[in-house]
Amino acid sequence: MTTAVDEQVSKPRRAKKSEASLLFDAPGPRARARNNIIAVVGALILLGIIYLIYARLDQKNQFSGKLWHPYVESETWTKFVIPGLLATLYAAAIGSVAALIFGVVFGLGRLSDHRWVRIPAAAIVEFFRAIPLLILIFFVFSVPPTIATAFDREIPEITPFMAVVVGLTLYNGSVLAEVFRAGILSIPKGQSEAAFALGLRKNGVMRLVLVPQAVTAMMPTIVAQLVVLLKDSALGQIIAYSELLDKGFYQMKANYGNAIAAVLVTGAIYIAINISLGFLANRLERRSRRSRKSTATTMGGGIGAPPAVGMSTTSVRNIPPSISGDTGGI
């Protein structure tokens, strides 16, 4: 059973270039000639768009060496880009660890047999998933001083860093809680039944059987959510946490007036980090698919980002895994 399913999964779905694909039959001589013409026209259109962008940039003198020169000086990198990058990675790293812990605790909490654990956990997870991260960060940043004033106490020091990390933890932790829950629910019932039959208690079934399999199955989704967390750390700029967006874009523009150069460099750094994390997710996915020891065959719909708030998990059960996995992480 397991082998059959695995073989089906590992069979390449996309056909090779010259073969028929879902949308197009294998092209014959006429279709190939037509495709070549379309390719040339398309290339010309794309070149035209590139030229329009170039012309606009050139018209505003964006290619003058003055604007790009800062990037060959070491001071730019040591003063702006690298400290910003480190601040981003620091916030993302702390946020990731905290969000993973939050996710495990509340994900398992939602699966608890006790109603007094299950319902509060569900309420917290759904609340933080339903509101925008930015207003959550604003709230975390502004509420302690208000409380301190109300109780007439010393105002505790809330740094922008703390507000960003707490916000990232609550929001992404809630999403991860749903990911863990979906992962555990997607494991076939036989696994937990067998574990109970062996005489394990609830704790043992969870810890030794369900959680390891769920985590392996959901690994790509978890990594995708960590990419979201890293991207969201850029929101810190709004409450003056000096990270990559702030140092690499805002401060560079303020100092050298080179918005275009700064956005290209800053964007390239973000894209490089996120694409390498994406590769990591792909590798993990391929590895978990290969090793049968650690992963249960999940019943579809298990892998992938959880549906947004309000959509019940059961409603999306029959959606193939490839769908939600690809779109996860907006």
Add this chain to the structure above:
Amino acid sequence: MDVLFDFSPVFDRIDDIALGFWATIRLSLMAGILSLILGTFLVAMRVAPVRIFRAAGTLYVNIFRNTPLTLILAFCALGLSDTLHIRLSNTTTVNNYWLAVFGLSAYTAAFICEALRAGINTVPLGQAEASRAIGLSFFQSLRLIILPQAFRSIIAPLGSIFIAMVKNTTVVIVASYIESAYMMRQLFEEEGATIPMFAAFAIGFMILTLPMGFFFGWLAKRLAVTR
């Protein structure tokens, strides 16, 4: 203690709160429409039989999906508007609105493109082969066989993307257009009643996102393709 949970500032400033949410709705509607159009266009490029279109589509998706929305919107305000002097309207607020909408749409379209592509990939190859075998033309098989099945399987992911987009409109704060997050920060400063204000804005966002979630969930369940 009473000061913390005094809700009267919320009712005093309910007009401003409504103004913020009205801006959020305006942004969401326009960005939703534009990103759907751009996303469809992108997916057409990504599944095209011509390699250069596929490469261009993939490049676009990878760039926009991996860049923080904050950076895109900050660039719309500081790069497109201030540096390149791209004016979409002579009124500053209208100009900021359109720049924000374009930033949001450019970002969301990358996700919509991926959802649509995944939807097309879920249609079994046999369906397309059978439709070609019975003599349907390219557009006929697309219209009658492939797209109906593809569309029905992506309702839930599309719903998640639109809900995320509504929440993402708060990031428009960096493009200096007044919407709910901007309004909340301002009311925090002016009124100081952080807990009631936050509660009001959180409830406002739930009123926007929860019904959307129920609707898309219901629709996805109703239209699910049984295979």
